[in-house]
Amino acid sequence: MALPSGNPNPTLRRVGWRSSKIYGSDLRSGAQSVIWGRASGASRDGAVMPPLPSGVCWRAVLARAHSARLSSGSRGASGDAGCAQDHPAVVGELRGELDRFGGVSVRLGALDRLDAAAFQRGLQAAIQQWRSEGRIAVWLHIPILQSRFIAPAASLGFCFHHAVSDSSTLTLWLGEGPSRLPGYATHQVGVAGAVFDENTRKILVVQDRNKLKNMWKFPGGLSEPGEDIGDTAVREVFEETGIKSEFRSLLSIRQQHTNPGAFGKSDMYIICRLQPCSFTINFCQHECLRCEWMDLNDLVKTENTTPITSRVARLLLYGYREGFDKIDLTMEELPAVYTGLFYKLYHRKLPDKYKTMTLMD
Numbered sequence: 001m002a003l004p005s006g007n008p009n010p011t012l013r014r015v016g017w018r019s020s021k022i023y024g025s026d027l028r029s030g031a032q033s034v035i036w037g038r039a040s041g042a043s044r045d046g047a048v049m050p051p052l053p054s055g056v057c058w059r060a061v062l063a064r065a066h067s068a069r070l071s072s073g074s075r076g077a078s079g080d081a082g083c084a085q086d087h088p089a090v091v092g093e094l095r096g097e098l099d100r101f102g103g104v105s106v107r108l109g110a111l112d113r114l115d116a117a118a119f120q121r122g123l124q125a126a127i128q129q130w131r132s133e134g135r136i137a138v139w140l141h142i143p144i145l146q147s148r149f150i151a152p153a154a155s156l157g158f159c160f161h162h163a164v165s166d167s168s169t170l171t172l173w174l175g176e177g178p179s180r181l182p183g184y185a186t187h188q189v190g191v192a193g194a195v196f197d198e199n200t201r202k203i204l205v206v207q208d209r210n211k212l213k214n215m216w217k218f219p220g221g222l223s224e225p226g227e228d229i230g231d232t233a234v235r236e237v238f239e240e241t242g243i244k245s246e247f248r249s250l251l252s253i254r255q256q257h258t259n260p261g262a263f264g265k266s267d268m269y270i271i272c273r274l275q276p277c278s279f280t281i282n283f284c285q286h287e288c289l290r291c292e293w294m295d296l297n298d299l300v301k302t303e304n305t306t307p308i309t310s311r312v313a314r315l316l317l318y319g320y321r322e323g324f325d326k327i328d329l330t331m332e333e334l335p336a337v338y339t340g341l342f343y344k345l346y347h348r349k350l351p352d353k354y355k356t357m358t359l360m361d
């Protein structure tokens with residue numbers, strides 16, 4: 001959400017926060033802020049199969065559906081020309097590709113003049129063909145402006161899988177037994193920063209606006225698509241308090257189901273330990289009621305806080321006294337085997353000799 005122009009903290013850049021929600025507009029690229037559920041038995045380790053020549057099935061079945069329609073003399077109620085033979089470009093826009101699990105993925109192209117009834121006939125014929133070919137599922141991607149095709153697809157058994165800003169995806173299971181298709185995002189990810197100044201033993205805390213109770217907590221918010229956990233913590237702390245900081249470690253993960261602020265989905269709330277780089281508070285009046293550097297002992301003692309904040313404050317006290325290595329999950333970047341990409345791995349410190357050791361006694 002872009003902040004109003006009257007934003008008292010001019011350094012804030014709060015654009016697009018809502019997109020980090022599970023229903024956000026950029027979720028297709030937002031793997032980091034979503035977690036995918038998967039039904040058991042749906043292996044993802046098989047070799048990637050090359051796609052079929054695009055549009056082969058669809059061209060055939062639609063041509064059949066349309067020629068049947070023409071031969072029976074029927075026309076759409078509007079007398080439209082939504083016929084593939086009248087508009088070869090329409091059929092050319094339809095694409096069906098085989099995925100590595102044996103499902104077919106269809107992306108609707110420019111079908112502006114195709115009516116829903118003709119679409120339904122074509123889809124029905126296509127389903128028959130896909131069944132006869134042993135396909136296990138159909139993924140139907142429908143642009144928002146072609147939503148008139150959703151009802152015909154639903155009448156043939158398709159259900160919503162997910163929707164993003166300008167497109168919905170429907171699925172139909174064709175395989176044996178119950179569907180093994182993976183579900184869509186199950187969680188939203190919130191990240192807070194526990195900014196602790198070891199020199200003064202003070203911790204940065206806020207009270208949120210628009211809450212039923214004014215309780216001290218760590219500044220934080222929802223992760224953006226594709227954003228690293230530590231980067232979310234640093235960004236949210238800066239946006240809400242004006243304090244600059246650096247990521248040190250991950251301290252805790254809270255998982256809560258049917259979270260009221262997550263549209264009925266689950267919530268993953270991660271608290272990071274951050275090192276402050278600046279100390280002058282300039283907090284966001286829109287999001288926060290109060291913000292201060294509080295003595296860590298006071299945060300540990302106060303009742304005016306949430307249980308998770310209190311627990312993490314005690315964790316910090318323990319780390320401060322006995323070494324942060326006792327509480328830190330540190331991060332290391334490693335290469336992914338199959339994709340050539342990199343990922344962040346968080347775990348307790350592993351002594352160097354254990355990283356290279358081959359023989360274990």
Ligand SMILES: [Mg+2]
Nearest residue numbers: 219220221287
């Ligand atoms: Mg917040």
